[in-house]
Amino acid sequence: MALGGEDRQAAARDKILRACWELAREHGLSGFTMRQIAAAVGVRAPSLYTYFTSKHAIYDAMFAEGNAAFRDAVLAVPSSANRREQLRAAAAAFVRFCVADPVRFQLLFQRTLPGFQPSPRSYAPAVEALEAMRAAFAHVGITRPDHLDLWTALVTGLASQQLANDPAGDRWIRLTDAAADMFVALLDQAGAGRTEPGAEDL
């Protein structure tokens, strides 16, 4: 194998994936074809099979890439000792991440791609992202799993409604602070400060 052969492979795979994201944004997550991908990168369709064994494998790689970006976005949220500030920043970052790329949101969080199941390999970044969220929440004293679940429902709901019903506007985006504050109020009421919560009702 020539020097840099693996790098060339990786670069080609990357070029293909970037073309796929662009095509997906233009034609929908399931609205682009192997021939279109090939045309976008300047080869013929069969050549793609040198780099990906199937179209499913391409979706799988996109899923991994999207989740890695999500994990990075979670890690990039500035950490604050103030719970309200921290959650406002987290909510804003999450909604921004989702709205920035609706197709990515659909692939990562809505799972509406018919028949698609990510491989364990591609699911790993998603686990890392969730762990990062868990750690950030623990940092401001939120440790109950059901609280985290309620949070993810709240912020994915904001993003989903924004994208589905006001894709060009900010009708739900501008509710992120209010949503975070509402959530904080629940915590303050349930937890009575910052003590470790017990088994009381959510």
Added chain:
Amino acid sequence: MALGGEDRQAAARDKILRACWELAREHGLSGFTMRQIAAAVGVRAPSLYTYFTSKHAIYDAMFAEGNAAFRDAVLAVPSSANRREQLRAAAAAFVRFCVADPVRFQLLFQRTLPGFQPSPRSYAPAVEALEAMRAAFAHVGITRPDHLDLWTALVTGLASQQLANDPAGDRWIRLTDAAADMFVALLDQAGAGRTEPGAEDL
């Protein structure tokens, strides 16, 4: 035209639509074909075009039907003078409606069907449903549009997370009461009772 000709047409259309819902639940919203529909109702594919001009027209009819069911579900929520009880019931009814038919949820609220745009005719029931929600909220003193938007984000988020991440369980379903209570707390804090709210921040 023979007596009952229109009834026969309507009955045939209805039979086709019921087959479509069943196929969609089995194979996904975009995972069934005209031939499969035809086989399910006992005719050949071309015969379907007597009742629907295209597959898009079928989706359009499904969209209208789903929204009519949603409107009816909203109207069926028992009315309570107690705000908290009312919202708990509304949240539970909404999530139940969504989880009962994931494909319907996807068609009505997620809008991920590539290229699908409902006709004005089919959109009408959706407007009626939203108006019913607005009226129910007004009944317990909630009149601000942004409050209604936050509510829809909250409950669609619960349904979406439930379907995407725990389709066989109840991990988010069991958070509906807590979500409703959290929302009520926001109202009680923002509105200071039941007086007509002004322009204060959400």
Added chain:
DNA sequence: GTCTATATTTGGATAGAC
């Protein structure tokens, strides 16, 4: 109103030359 037959297009994927 339903059928057979088929037009037309398109999809993912493979064979084998170079």
Added chain:
DNA sequence: GTCTATCCAAATATAGAC
């Protein structure tokens, strides 16, 4: 590794007989 050529299957939709 890339290509041409093609397989094979399937899709929506239409034409025209009955």
